[in-house]
Amino acid sequence: MKIRHFLTFLILLSFSVYSQDPKIESLRKLSIDSLKKLAKERAKLPTDTILVDIYSVLSGKNLYKDNIESKKYATIAYKLASKIKDEDGMASGRNDLALIELSNGNANKAYEMLKTNLKYYSSVNNFFDLGTNYLNIGVVHGSQAQYQKAIENIEKAIFYYKKSKAPNTRLAGCYGMLGNAYSCIPDMEKSIKNYLKADKLETEINDKISILNNIGKAYSDFKKYDLSIQYYQKALLVNDKIKSPYHYMNTMLYIGELYLKLSNPKKAISYLEKGKYYAEKENHLENKILINRNLSEAYSILGDYKSSLIYLKKYTELKDTLNKKSNTAAVKEIEAKFELERQDAKLTLLENQKKLNEADLKKSKIVMVLGATVLLLFIILSWYWYKRHKIKTLLNLQQKEQFKTELKLKEVESTLEGQLAERKRLAQELHDGLGANLAGIKLSVINHFNKLGDKNESLIKDLDGVCNDVRLMSHNLIPPEFSKDTFEQIIKRLIQNYASQTQTKLHLNIDGSKDLEKMTIHQKTLLYRILQEIVTNAFKHANCSSISLLVTAFNDYINIIVEDNGIGFDTTKQFEGIGLKNIRERIKDLNSYLTIDSSPGRGTVLQFDIPI
Incomplete structure (x- = not known):
């Protein structure tokens, strides 16, 4: 949900694919049909930058509405620009294609395109488009939950926008994105501060309504419900000027959800019913699903189970419709x-x-x-x-x-x-047999050296290390009982076990524990072993003082991020050991792949998704 919230402004900032050029701005005012007709007429003449600009604007107008069409026009614009060696047109085409790839979920591909543009815009001192490029890179990082990197790039965008004296609406978009990023961290003070800057600078009504709604959502997330209501009401007042059904739909839904949080089902129903009217008018399937689900919940709280059942059935029907779309x-x-x-x-x-x-x-x-x-x-x-x-x-x-x-x-x-049964037997043998024998040997050695009057602390320390290794091996071999405990409980015990044996601080954050139970026993076992191996590797090799483990379960996949503040390594040169190879193989068995972000002296971040 944080990533989805961060990308709220992505459609709002669709203007960012265009250069600050009066010719481009005049083309933007034309309809899609008029642009197609103009492109057909210009195609009869020798290829020039005007034809490139027409196809670029056609791509932008279709972006987020019809990405297939948008990509088609962006590709044509890029090829035409390459043909006439129009560097600006090629960079603009890459920018368009990057945003399309990002909206299709190809963040890495989008990032590589935008990196290429950075070199070009820097070489020609094009500060305005350099700001646009950094903003889009920030959006890419935000889509991957890399919020600190997102903030750094958005702040660079603000710097270059100010340097190029960009319009306030550009700066408003940047501050809105910063508000989203800080909200995801979360940092309430900085989030609200940046949203208010965006509100102050924004003059375009549609964008202003979106910003006011985002401020309302931010205050709601931080449990400042009175302030949340105030900004939602401001959004409604501003929307009264243009009477946009789309904005009425969203704001009514947000207010209805807020009153449900406040256990006020009657007010929630009042706003949700209005939101339902506009969702029907807009034929917005996703919002119709959310509104019917919330109405069912509200009527259930009031004890009107008949109405609750009606909306629940409607919600189920709409969900089925969504699932049948493919x-x-x-x-x-x-x-x-x-x-x-x-x-x-x-x-x-x-x-x-x-x-x-x-x-x-x-x-x-x-x-x-x-x-x-x-x-x-x-x-x-x-x-x-x-x-x-x-x-x-x-x-x-x-x-x-x-x-x-x-x-x-x-x-x-x-x-x-x-x-698992064999692992359990081996673990018991190690703990009860070899572990007990080592403990006995340790006591005998201590008694022997006491009689000799020699403490020999280094030998005793080595024996302690061997005993701890055997104890850790026995704990790691014991299979967790997934049929008795939830996966969240098992992972918490694993982290507590590690924490009791080391001075390293371990932080665990699990979101969506119910969805974790959708995994099969096989998936749970593999993920458990993967997390064991990752944490053990960090203890042995990272020389870190802190390890953070974030497990986020969504409807159809689970996202895992493990970060340490250790010595890090060069991912392009480092030879992978057995531990890392085992981790990659197990992740591959889960139909996924491992992403590693590390450099010497800056710690290591491991990330992968598991489809469920």
Whole structure:
């Protein structure tokens, strides 16, 4: 939710792909249809920077609405700019493509494009676009929960915007992004301070409403509910000037959610019903889902279970609709292909009819038209049957594959149970056998040296180290009982166990513990072993005084971030040991990959996602 909150301003800042050029600003005022027509006319002339700018603006206008179209136009703009060696146009194209890649979830690709632009804009002292580029890099870092890096880059953007004397609306956007970043850290004082700066500078009404809503959300997050209500009400008053259904929908939803927090279901219902009206008007599926869920909860608190059930059913239906969107898209693609073939058949029929008219064979014409019509119907019905049969066959194959997968999972779980039992036995042997013997040997050695009058502290210290290693090995081998305890409880015990054996400070933060239980036993076991290995590696090699572990569970994946303040290492040169290789292999078994951010003297950050 923090990352989603951080990206609230991404659509608001869509203007950032354009240069500070009067020609670009005049093109932005044109509609998409007018721009397409203009592009068609300009394409007849030799390629120039104006045509590049037209396609760049077309890309920006489609951004976040239709990313496929946006990427198409951005690619055309970049290729045309390359053709005529227009460096500014190429940089603008890379900027457009970077924002598209970011909105599609390809943060690393977006970052590399923006880094290339930094070199160019620095070389030509283009401070305005340099500010835009740093702002977009800040957005990329924010999307990856790297909030400190996001703040550093947004502050650079402010510096260059001020240096280029950029309009206040640009600075307002930057301060709004800083407010989001500090809200995610969280730092209430700095978050609110930057939001208020944005509010003061912003003059564009749509952006101002978004900023006021963000201030309201920030105060709500920090439990300053009275101030939160004040800013939501300000957003409504400003929106009364333009009467935007979209902004009414969002603000009504936020106020309704706030009154639910305050256990005031009647007021919550009042605002949620208004929000529902505007969500229906805007046909905004995601907000309709949220509003119906909140209305069900509000009526349930009031004891009106009949109304609560009605909204709960509606919420379930809308969720199903959202889940079916991908399937609907596939069906539409098949229908489009079918329609194209139907149109082709229709054209063939018209051509035949034209030939019959020219030959003036009235009777033959009727026969041929009838025959062609019957044939067309037969082709359409045959094609429809074939497609339906193909889809049915595909579904059967998918069901068989799913059955095979389930069998394999059961085999893996059985093998895993055997391995866990053997680990438990080995752990008991180490603890009760070897551990007890070592403790006895240690006492005998101490008694022996006491009789000799020699303490020999170094030998005793070495024996203590061996005993601790055996104890740690036995604890690590004991498999956690996932069927009895929650994963959160098991991880907390793991961290407490490590904390009791070292001076290193360990910090654990778990968000979304219910979603953690969606993992299978196999996934839980692998993740448990991965976290064991990461923390053990940090103890042994990082020479750190603090380790932070952040586990965030979402609806369909779990994000893991482990950070230490140790010596760090050069990821491009460091040879990976067995421990790190084991970690990568286990993460690969979870259908994921490991990202490492480290440099000498700056600690290490490990991050990966687990699909659930």
